[in-house]
Amino acid sequence: MIAAQTPTPADATPAPTPATAIPATATPATPATATPATATPATATPAGSAGTTPATPAAASATPASGGTASSEHGWIDAEGNVYVRTAAGDRAIGSWQAGTAEEGLHHFQRRYDDLVTEVELLEARLSGGMSDASHTKSSAARLRESLADAHVIGNLDALATRLDALIEQSSAKADEQKAAKAKAREEATTRKQALVAEAEDIANNSTQWKVAGDRLRDILTEWKTIRGVDRKTDTELWRRYAAARDGFSRRRGSHFAGLDQQRKQVQGIKEQLVTEAESLAESTDWQATANRLKQLMNDWKAAGRAPREAEEQLWKRFRAAQDTFFAHRSATFSERDAELKSNQTQKEALLAEAERIDPDSDLKGAQAAMRDVQARWDEIGRVPREAVAQLDRRLRAVEERVRVAADAEWRRGSVESNPLLAQMREQVAKAERQLERAKTQGDQRRIAEAEKALASKRQFLDLAEQAG
Secondary structure, three states, rough: OOOOOOHHHHHOOOOOOOOOOOOOOOOOOOOOHHHOOOOHHHOOOOOOOOOOOOOOOOHHHHOOOOOOEEEEEEEEEEEOOOOEEEEEEEEEEEEOOOOOOOHHHHHHHHHHHHHHHHHHHHHHHHHHHOOOOHHHHHHHHHHHHHHHHHOOOOOOOOHHHHHHHHHHHHHHHHHHHHHHHHHHHHHHHHHHHHHHHHHHHHHHHHOHHHHHHHHHHHHHHHHHHHHOOOOOOHHHHHHHHHHHHHHHHHHHOOOOOOHHHHHHHHHHHHHEEEEEHHHHOOOOOHEEEHHHHHHHHHHHHHHHOOOOHHHHHHHHHHHHHHHHHHHHHHHHHHHHHHHHHHHHHHOOOOOOOHOOOOOOOOOOHHHHHHHHHHHHHHHHHHOOOOHHHHHHHHHHHHHHHHHHHHHHHHHHHOOOOOHHHHHHHHHHHHHHHHHHHHHHHOOOOHHHHHHHHHHHHHHHHHHHHHHHH
C-alpha cells in the first residue's frame, strides 16, 4: 500500500496539452488551503503516477460517485477526482482534479474548452474578414482539430470538431482562391514589367529624341518600383534587361552628342568662312550681284547646320550686321535714285507740256527746230521711274508724229533735194550716231541703250521722209 498523500495544486494539472496551448489565464490559481487533506487508497494511484489518476476503459462508462462529484452535459468528475469528457465515441478520461471541489474542477476544464472555442472563433473571424493567410488558417485549424482527440477540456468536442472541419474546408477553398489570385497578380505584374522592358529596349535601340527618351526611361524606373509580386528569378532577369537597355541608351546618346560636338565644330568653320565673305561684301555698290550673293550665303548658312551655341550666336551677329550694312546702303542709294528719277519725270512732263504746244501747221521749220530742241533736252534729262516710261514715251511720240506728218505733207509739195527738213533729219541721224559712238567709248550701258533707241527712231523718220520724197 502507498501511504496517503495530501493533494497539492500540482495534482490539478492534467497531462500536457497539444501545441495549441491555452492562455495562462485559463487556469485559476488555487490557494494551498483550498485542498483538504484526503487519503487516497493505494489501489487508486498506480505506481509511477504524480497524483493524476488516468481512467481505465472500464471507468469511462462508470457512473459518478454520489459524494464529492460534479457533472455536466459534456463531462464529469467522480469522487476520486478523475475527470471525464463525453464524446460521441464515448466517455474519455482527461485527467485528475485534486486542487479543490469537484464543481471547481468542472468549471476549470470548461473554461479550458471555452478558450479553445475562442481560438476557433478568432480563426473564423480572420478568415471571413480576409485578415489572414488562408493556408495559415487551415494549418492552425488542422492542428486544433488534431488536438481534440486528447484535449484536457470539458465541452461539446463533437460540435467543435464539426466547426473545425468546416473551417478547414473553407480555409482550403479560400487558400486555393488566394493562390489563384496571387498567381494571376504575379502574371499581371510580370506582364507589366515585360512590357516596360520591351519599351526600354525599343527606346535604347531606336529613339533619337534624347531628352524625351531619357525622361521616359526614368518614368519606367519609377513605375517599375511600384510593381510587386514577380518571382525573384524572373524579376532579376527582367531587371538585368532593363538595366542593359538603359545603359545602352546612355552610351548611344553619349556617342551621338560626342559626334554632334565634332560636327558643330566643323559647321563653325564653315560659317566663319560665310561671315568673312559677307563682311567683304558689306560695302559693295554692285547692288544686284551682291544682293544675289548675300541671298546665296544665307541659304548656305541655313544648310550648314548649327555651330556650338556661343559661337553660333556670335557668328550670326556678325553675319547679320554685314547684311544689314549692305542693304542699308543699297536702300539709301535707291532712295536717292528714286528721288532723281522722280525729278526727271517732273522735268520730262514739263518738257512734254512745252512740246505739245508746238504747232507744225503754222510754222513747220519752227516746229522742227523746237522738236529737235525738245529731243535733245529729253535725252539730257535722263531716266524716269519705270512705271512712267511708257506713258511719257507715248506723249513724246505723239508730238513727233504730228511734226512728221506736217513735214511729209511739205515734202510732197517740193523735191527731195530741195527739202531743208530732210537735210535736218539727216543731220539728226548723224548726231545720234556720234552720241552712240561716245556712249560705246565710255562703256555706259544705259547711255548706249538710250542712244541706240534714239538713233533707230531718227533713222525710221529719215527713211520715211526719203521714201515720201
